[in-house]
Amino acid sequence: MAGGARNSVSGLAKEFTFLMRWAFSAFVLYLAALMLVAVPALAQTQTTVPETSLTDRCLTCHRQEYLGRLQVDEQQKDLYVDPAAYKDSAHGLLPCNACHTGFSHDPHQMVTNAEFFAETAGEACRNCHDDQFEMYKQSYHGTLTRDIASDGVEAPECVDCHGTHAIQEVATLEYRQSIQDVCGTCHGGRESTFLDTYHGKAITLGREAAATCVDCHGAHSILPISNPQSTLSRANILSTCQQCHPQASQGFTTFLVHITPTSPKAPVIVFLVAVFYLVLIIAVFSFGGIHTLLYIYRGIKDGLYFGKGGH
Amino acid sequence: MTTGTVATEGVRLVYRRFSAFHRFNHYLVMTSFFGLVLTGLPLKFKDSYFSQQLMNAIGGVEAAGFIHRTSAVLNILYFVLEAGYMAWYVAARKGPIFSDDSIVPGKKDWQDMKGMFRWFFGRGPKPALNRFTYWEKFDYWALFAGTVLIGGSGLMMWFPEATTRILPGVTLNVALVIHSNEAFLATGVIFIFVHFFSAHGRPESFPADQVIFSGYLPVEHYVHERPLEYENRLKDGTLDQVVTLAPSPQRRRMFGWITAAVTVFAFLAATYTFLLIIWPLVF
Known part of the structure; x- marks a missing residue:
C-alpha cells in the first residue's frame, strides 16, 4: 500500500505545481492589466498640461x-x-x-x-x-x-x-509720483502748487519718502480741513507734520503749501517778493545781455579778438 | 629800463592784482558755487530731462541734497572770510574806501558805463578804466549780497523746524521765493550774462583771463587794461608796490593749466545750465 500512497503523494504534488502555474499566470496577467490602467494614469498626474487659467480665457x-x-x-x-x-x-x-x-459665465452675458x-x-x-x-x-x-x-x-x-x-502697490515710487495727478483729476490746480514746494520737487525727481497729498491729507479716511477729525484740522495738523518733522512746532504748521507766489491771492509779502524778483531778473538779464552783445560787436568790429588785440 | 642797463633776456615783469587770500577765496566760492548750481538747478527746473538725468547720475535726491549742503557750508565760509577781510580792511585803514581805486561803486562807474556805451556805438574812445571796472564791482557786490540772501533763506529751509519756532510759517514761503529766484539770478549773472563774459568772452580776456588764478597779469596788458590805475600809480610813485618779477616758468605753466581746466569746466557748466533751462521750453 506504500506504493499507492507514494503515487497519491506524487499526484498531490502535480496538482500543486499545476495550481502554482495557474496562479502565477493569473498574477502576471493581473500585473499587466494593472500597468495598462495605472501607468498612463500615473504618467498623466506627473506631466499635467496646465489648465488654462480663467484670466487667460477672459483675455x-x-x-x-x-x-x-x-x-x-x-x-x-x-x-x-x-x-x-x-x-x-x-x-x-x-x-x-x-x-x-x-462674471462667472464663460462666455458671459x-x-x-x-x-x-x-x-x-x-x-x-x-x-x-x-x-x-x-x-x-x-x-x-x-x-x-x-x-x-x-x-x-x-x-x-x-x-x-x-x-x-x-x-499698483501704493508704496512704490511710481504710484507715489502719480498721486498729485490722481487727486488733481478733481482738485485741479492744487497739484501744481504742491509740485512747486520742496516735497513736490523731491518726489518728482525720485525721492520716495517726500510727502505727497495723502501723507498730509490722509487717504481712505480723508476729510475736509474744516472737519475737526481731519488730519489737517487745527487740533491734528501738528501731529500730522510731526510724522516726518518730529521737532515741528505750531509755527511750522502755518507754512502754506497751496499758494502761487506770483498770484495776488498769495500773502502780500510773498507776492511782493515774487514780483520784485520777476522784475529784477528781467532787468538784470536784459541789461547784461545787451551790454554783452554790444561788447562782442565792438570787439569784432575793431578786430580786438584775434590779431592786433586790445592789450 | 631807466637805469640804462639792457634788460636780461627772459626777465618778465608782472602786475600783481590779487593776493593769495583773494585767490583762495575765489577758488572757494567757485567750487562751492558749481556744486550748488549743479544740484540746485534741477530742483527749480524739476521737469527738465537733464534734471532727472543729473539726479540719477549723482545717486538721487538725497545725495544731491548732501552735495548742496556741503557746498553751502563752503560758500558760507567764503562769505565769513570775505566779510572778515572787509571789516579788517576798514578797521585797520588798509587803504582808501571811497576813492576811485576801491571796490566801492562811485560816480566814475556811472561815467565809465556811459563811456562804454558810447564806445560800443563808435561814438568815442574806450574809457580809461580804473583798478576795478563797474561790471567787476557789480559782480563782487552782487555775489556778496546774494550770498546773504541765498545763504540766509537756505539756512531757514535747511532748519525749518528751528526757523518756525521763532518766525511764522509764511517765512518759509518767502524763503523759498527768495532762494529760488536769487539763485536763478546769480546763476544767470555768473554763468551767462556778466561774470563768464567778463572772464572769458571780452576781447581783453578771450578765451580766458588767468589773473584770478595766478594773481598777476603781464605789465603790457595791465597798462592797456587799467590805464587809469597805471597812470595814478605812475604819478604817486606806487607802481613798485604792484609790479614784480614774473613767477618761474613752472608756476606760469601750472597757472596756465589751471585756467584751461577751469575754462573747460566753466563752458560745460554754462552749457548744462543753458540746456537744462531751455529743454522744457523746447520739448
Whole structure:
C-alpha cells in the first residue's frame, strides 16, 4: 500500500505545481492589466498640461484692442485690457472674477446696465480690503453719491484713485509720483502748487519718502480741513507734520503749501517778493545781455579778438 | 629800463592784482558755487530731462541734497572770510574806501558805463578804466549780497523746524521765493550774462583771463587794461608796490593749466545750465 500512497503523494504534488502555474499566470496577467490602467494614469498626474487659467480665457477676447467700448447707461466702458499691465499689477495673480464678481459665465452675458457695476464696485474690493473700505465709507469721499445732480460732484470710488487693471502697490515710487495727478483729476490746480514746494520737487525727481497729498491729507479716511477729525484740522495738523518733522512746532504748521507766489491771492509779502524778483531778473538779464552783445560787436568790429588785440 | 642797463633776456615783469587770500577765496566760492548750481538747478527746473538725468547720475535726491549742503557750508565760509577781510580792511585803514581805486561803486562807474556805451556805438574812445571796472564791482557786490540772501533763506529751509519756532510759517514761503529766484539770478549773472563774459568772452580776456588764478597779469596788458590805475600809480610813485618779477616758468605753466581746466569746466557748466533751462521750453 506504500506504493499507492507514494503515487497519491506524487499526484498531490502535480496538482500543486499545476495550481502554482495557474496562479502565477493569473498574477502576471493581473500585473499587466494593472500597468495598462495605472501607468498612463500615473504618467498623466506627473506631466499635467496646465489648465488654462480663467484670466487667460477672459483675455482671449479682452486683449484685443478692437473690442472697443460698451455703452453702459451714461458711461463708456473700455473693454480692452492690457495683459502685460494686468499681470504686472498688484492683482496680477488674481483671476478676473475675483473683482468682476458677476462674471462667472464663460462666455458671459453682456452687461449693459450701470446698476450692476454700481453694486459690484467697492463691494468687490471690500472682499479683501474691508478695513480700507470702512475708512473710505466714513470719509468725505464715501459720503458722496455717484449722483452729480444731488452733490454737485461725482463721488470717487476705489478705482477712481487706484486705477483698475494696472493697479499698483501704493508704496512704490511710481504710484507715489502719480498721486498729485490722481487727486488733481478733481482738485485741479492744487497739484501744481504742491509740485512747486520742496516735497513736490523731491518726489518728482525720485525721492520716495517726500510727502505727497495723502501723507498730509490722509487717504481712505480723508476729510475736509474744516472737519475737526481731519488730519489737517487745527487740533491734528501738528501731529500730522510731526510724522516726518518730529521737532515741528505750531509755527511750522502755518507754512502754506497751496499758494502761487506770483498770484495776488498769495500773502502780500510773498507776492511782493515774487514780483520784485520777476522784475529784477528781467532787468538784470536784459541789461547784461545787451551790454554783452554790444561788447562782442565792438570787439569784432575793431578786430580786438584775434590779431592786433586790445592789450 | 631807466637805469640804462639792457634788460636780461627772459626777465618778465608782472602786475600783481590779487593776493593769495583773494585767490583762495575765489577758488572757494567757485567750487562751492558749481556744486550748488549743479544740484540746485534741477530742483527749480524739476521737469527738465537733464534734471532727472543729473539726479540719477549723482545717486538721487538725497545725495544731491548732501552735495548742496556741503557746498553751502563752503560758500558760507567764503562769505565769513570775505566779510572778515572787509571789516579788517576798514578797521585797520588798509587803504582808501571811497576813492576811485576801491571796490566801492562811485560816480566814475556811472561815467565809465556811459563811456562804454558810447564806445560800443563808435561814438568815442574806450574809457580809461580804473583798478576795478563797474561790471567787476557789480559782480563782487552782487555775489556778496546774494550770498546773504541765498545763504540766509537756505539756512531757514535747511532748519525749518528751528526757523518756525521763532518766525511764522509764511517765512518759509518767502524763503523759498527768495532762494529760488536769487539763485536763478546769480546763476544767470555768473554763468551767462556778466561774470563768464567778463572772464572769458571780452576781447581783453578771450578765451580766458588767468589773473584770478595766478594773481598777476603781464605789465603790457595791465597798462592797456587799467590805464587809469597805471597812470595814478605812475604819478604817486606806487607802481613798485604792484609790479614784480614774473613767477618761474613752472608756476606760469601750472597757472596756465589751471585756467584751461577751469575754462573747460566753466563752458560745460554754462552749457548744462543753458540746456537744462531751455529743454522744457523746447520739448
